[in-house]
Amino acid sequence: MDYPHLFAPLAIGSAVFRNRIFASPQGFYNVAKDNLPSADEVAYYERKARGGFASVCVGDCIVEDATGTHYPFLIRMEDLSTLPGLAAIASAVSRHGAVASAELSHAGMYARFVKYPDGSVYGTDSMKNANAQRDTARGGDLYGPVYIADGKYGEVLEMPEEMILRIVEKFGKAAAWAKQCGFGMVTVHGGHGWLLSQFMSPYINTRTDHWGGSFENRMRLPLAVIASIRKAVGRDFPIEYRVSGSEANPKGYDLDYGIRFAEAIDGKVDIIHISAGDHEDDRAMIVTHPSMFMEDGINVKYAAEIKKHVKTPVAAVGALTDAEQMEEIIESGKADIVQLGRQSLADPDLPLKARTGRTFYINKCLRCNTCLEHTGSIRSLRCAINPEIGFEREAKIPRPAARKKRVLVAGGGIAGMQAAITAAERGHEVILCEKSGSLGGVLRCERDVPFKRRLDEYLTRQARRVTDAGAEVRLNTEVTPELAQSLSPDVIFAALGAVPAIPPIPGVDGANVAEATEVYVAPDKCGRRVAVIGGGLVGIELSIYLDGLGKEVTIVEMQPSLVTDGAGIDFLSHEDALNTSDIKIYRGTSVLEITERGLKCRNDSGEFFAEADTVVIAVGQKPLREQSFALYDCAPEVYQIGDCVTPRRILTATQTAYTIARDI
Ligand SMILES: Cc1cc2nc3c(=O)[nH]c(=O)nc-3n(C[C@H](O)[C@H](O)[C@H](O)COP(=O)(O)O)c2cc1C
Incomplete structure (x- = not known):
């Protein structure tokens, strides 16, 4: 004991x-x-x-x-x-x-x-x-x-x-x-x-x-x-x-x-x-x-x-x-x-x-x-x-697969892993292909963030559950239509994820510009002063993380408020963390240009310049829909799940993956 x-x-x-x-x-x-x-x-x-x-x-x-x-x-x-x-x-x-x-x-x-x-x-x-x-x-x-x-x-x-x-x-x-x-x-x-x-x-x-x-x-x-x-x-x-x-x-x-x-x-x-x-x-x-x-x-x-x-x-x-x-x-x-x-x-x-x-x-x-x-x-x-x-x-009623199907899961992020677990536990033959070298998806980038420790543990646990359930995992394997067809699956889960959205701001391709996932992985590559474009959950949490690492952080958000997509109480806790930090926030502010010295901005009070050594883009994700559509003809049943439908929250990814995988 x-x-x-x-x-x-x-x-x-x-x-x-x-x-x-x-x-x-x-x-x-x-x-x-x-x-x-x-x-x-x-x-x-x-x-x-x-x-x-x-x-x-x-x-x-x-x-x-x-x-x-x-x-x-x-x-x-x-x-x-x-x-x-x-x-x-x-x-x-x-x-x-x-x-x-x-x-x-x-x-x-x-x-x-x-x-x-x-x-x-x-x-x-x-x-x-x-x-x-x-x-x-x-x-x-x-x-x-x-x-x-x-x-x-x-x-x-x-x-x-x-x-x-x-x-x-x-x-x-x-x-x-x-x-x-x-x-x-x-x-x-x-x-x-x-x-x-x-x-x-x-x-x-x-x-x-x-x-x-x-x-x-x-x-x-x-x-x-x-x-x-x-x-x-x-x-x-x-x-x-x-x-x-x-x-x-x-x-x-x-x-x-x-x-x-x-x-x-x-x-x-x-x-x-x-x-x-x-x-x-x-x-x-x-x-x-x-x-x-x-x-x-x-x-x-x-x-x-x-x-x-x-x-x-x-x-x-x-x-x-x-x-x-x-x-x-x-x-x-x-x-x-x-x-x-x-x-x-x-x-x-x-x-x-x-x-x-x-x-x-x-x-x-x-x-x-x-x-x-x-x-x-x-x-x-x-x-x-x-x-x-x-x-x-x-969920109380076990649901073994009535007929064992060959299931291909394309993408090993949150949704893909959940689909693979649920389908394999029901007795289907599951192959999970992941383009990168590990399971977990985009949120793996937050592994060193102290307040996201539980999230990384969750991803690790889910990865273990995938193999425990008997799914075959193929890492460093991108699912192309050719590969999908060659595997002759009965069912495909397209869980391809999304890529960072890059706003068309002059200077966005500068050497001092990075996107949020890169900064999460290597925050030390940022200069002392960091300007984060985007005050959604990603931008806010990244800013709190960077503030904790001693960076001088400025958030610039176009909307009049932050975390408009967050839960009420979640907003309270993020607000509390922001209030107890040194992060500077500009709401209702557009970025006109990114230069080597920072951001040229405009809001109701007029134009101003926010000094920064590094500029981080955190304005959301663009779903890989086209890549998913390319798999539509590769199996009789095809389901698109997770961020490649629309980037949303963890709940949507786990819920749709689970419910669909319970029904196939
Ligand atoms: C969804 C939800 C519903 C809750 N409902 C009640 C309730 O009906 N009565 C109550 O005394 N506390 C309620 N609580 C508070 C919990 O009992 C608990 O005190 C609180 O969530 C802190 O514990 P935790 O950190 O383990 O969640 C609720 C909490 C949650 C998250």
């Missing part, structure tokens, strides 16, 4: 946890209109249990819909019709030996949505004044600890005592339902800025009655909720309390306060789960979901400190992907449990793989936040490097 501490079982009351790795609360964001968790939702949580997690938590089950919903399509814990779906999730999780937990939530003054029994919804994600559009006659007001005229989502009313008492009761009732449905634990969501943290916050809760003001009064609601749940579920049923150890922003509380809070609930709950940050503050949001620019396990420090002050088992969460590190956290006593959020999507099999000596094959989360982005954009989950996420039901 490689990780004896990580795999030591833990018994708490009536629950036995088979190891110390919990799947942290993650909402599904797409219950059906009738509130029944869908079969997809059941499969989503089941997948994590099947992968060996000791506990799987269903995120954000709302205890009172009329006042507590921050998202329209969440499980509602007051609606009888929810029960069969809840029971289905609980049994799907427990049948694999994991403890199912339901996270009980109320968003308080951030409850942007009201969902009514007829299924209608008020409020939207982005409206500053969602409250104005609420149907107050049906109870759509926002309530928090105190009156706020201009809250983040509009006017907030002070929660009257009778409502507080009602919500306390609803937490208890929801916990009883969870238990009745077969859940083995409940998790109280007392962190990330939601109702309970609003009441415990010394900054927000300035009430003058016995629910606010002093520490003792601010603790009244969290303690009343715990007592209500305890009464409903009994002594033996584990209660986990999730709280931010520090809210990590100037308007939030700090670790000292987090310690004080944990001491106040010590012994009253069974697990104290220490997260960090606050959803409703942009800076703190990237603390709650640490970005790729932050170190692994960056929030464990909060749990480790709190653990010194309490007797209750403590769980740590945040940017955990590495089994070695998790083992160290448990062994050294920093925490008793580790919780994985995004990593449980990148690889739900992490526990099984770590336990059975297959650590190399653990797909480590890139922290690209593709998952979070999709909870908003399509109300569903996706993972850039795990194409099964969002397709768990389909």
